[in-house]
Amino acid sequence: xxxxxxxxxxxxxxxxxxxxxxxxxxxxxxxxxxxxxxxxxxxxxxxxxxxxxxxxxxxxxxxxxxxxxxxxxxxxxxxxxxxxxxxxxxxxxxxxxxxxxxxxxxxxxxxxxxxx
Amino acid sequence: xxxxxxxxxxxxxxxxxxxxxxxxxxxxxxxxxxxxxxxxxxxxxxxxxxxxxxxxxxxxxxxxxxxxxxxxxxxxxxxxxxxxxxxxxxxxxxxxxxxxxxxxxxxxxxxxxxx
Numbered sequence: 001x002x003x004x005x006x007x008x009x010x011x012x013x014x015x016x017x018x019x020x021x022x023x024x025x026x027x028x029x030x031x032x033x034x035x036x037x038x039x040x041x042x043x044x045x046x047x048x049x050x051x052x053x054x055x056x057x058x059x060x061x062x063x064x065x066x067x068x069x070x071x072x073x074x075x076x077x078x079x080x081x082x083x084x085x086x087x088x089x090x091x092x093x094x095x096x097x098x099x100x101x102x103x104x105x106x107x108x109x110x111x112x113x114x115x116x
Numbered sequence: 117x118x119x120x121x122x123x124x125x126x127x128x129x130x131x132x133x134x135x136x137x138x139x140x141x142x143x144x145x146x147x148x149x150x151x152x153x154x155x156x157x158x159x160x161x162x163x164x165x166x167x168x169x170x171x172x173x174x175x176x177x178x179x180x181x182x183x184x185x186x187x188x189x190x191x192x193x194x195x196x197x198x199x200x201x202x203x204x205x206x207x208x209x210x211x212x213x214x215x216x217x218x219x220x221x222x223x224x225x226x227x228x229x230x231x
Contacts, residue, residue: 004158035219043204045159045222052216091158103149103172104208104220106158 003027004092004107012113013082020067021077021110023092032096034075035104036066039089048090051075082114118143120209120223128229129197137192137226141209147171148190149220150182151206159206165190166213194228202230 005024013019025034036048051059051066059066067076079086089111093104121140129135141148147166151159164172165184179195188209194201204227208220 033217037222043206043225043227045206045208047219047221050217050219093158103161103164103174104151104159105161106151108156108158 003105004094006092006107006110008110009108010111010113012115015084015114015116016081018078018080019082019112021079021090021092021112023075023077023107025073025075025092025094027073027094027096029096032094034066034068035093035095036064036075036077037091037093037106038086039091039109041088045091049077079112082112084114084116087112087114120207120221122205122207122223122226124226125224126227126229128231130231131197131199133197133230134193134195135197135228137194137205137207137228138189139192139207139209139223140189141207142221145209145211145221146188147210147213148184148188149208149210150190150192151208152176153204153206153225155203162192164213171213197230199230202228204228 003026032053034051037045049059049061049064051068058068063080065078089109091109092107123138149164150162153159161174163182168184182192184190204225206225207223210220
């Protein structure tokens with residue numbers, strides 16, 4: 001069973017608009033962490049934002065915020081005021097505390113295209 | 117400060133050959149993880165090393181092996197290459213292992229093509 005599900009293969013948004021990228025996860029571990037990474041066409045994965053399962057507040061990092069709904073097991077990424085440079089692949093990932101080490105489990109990603 | 121570096125950038129091999137990929141973590145980071153990213157998919161975890169010991173292994177065959185050196189750099193070896201091994205191989209470093217934010221910083225990857 002997929003542990004991270006990203007149901008939107010592609011999303012399109014105009015500059016300066018906000019966009020929400022969906023992510024749902026599946027775990028029985030009460031302690032886990034959720035991450036979002038951006039991957040431009042160059043290939044490098046860029047860390048965007050982190051949400052811990054016990055965090056009371058939704059995480060925010062500049063224009064990025066995470067809409068964390070624990071009961072629904074969803075961790076959607078919200079990008080406010082989109083810019084052309086936001087065009088990239090976006091991955092949601094999870095780390096479970098009961099895993100050896102700190103391996104990340106990634107979803108299949110969502111391609112975001114920002115137009116002017 | 118330099119980020120995670122990987123070498124080579126690109127590599128072309130033929131089926132049955134062996135390949136070694138290299139990774140240098142961010143200075144001060146003691147953990148290195150390897151991921152395989154097939155085109156159109158998210159990265160899949162292969163190995164994690166911390167303080168030169170293997171701390172995690174993903175669902176990959178024994179043809180895949182890795183090690184970490186005293187300076188925390190790492191090598192990933194793949195033997196008896198198959199066409200399906202063609203992928204972007206990503207290395208990530210983190211300060212340590214364990215729970216909490218402890219984010220992984222990724223290198224630019226090595227693109228391996230198996231013909």
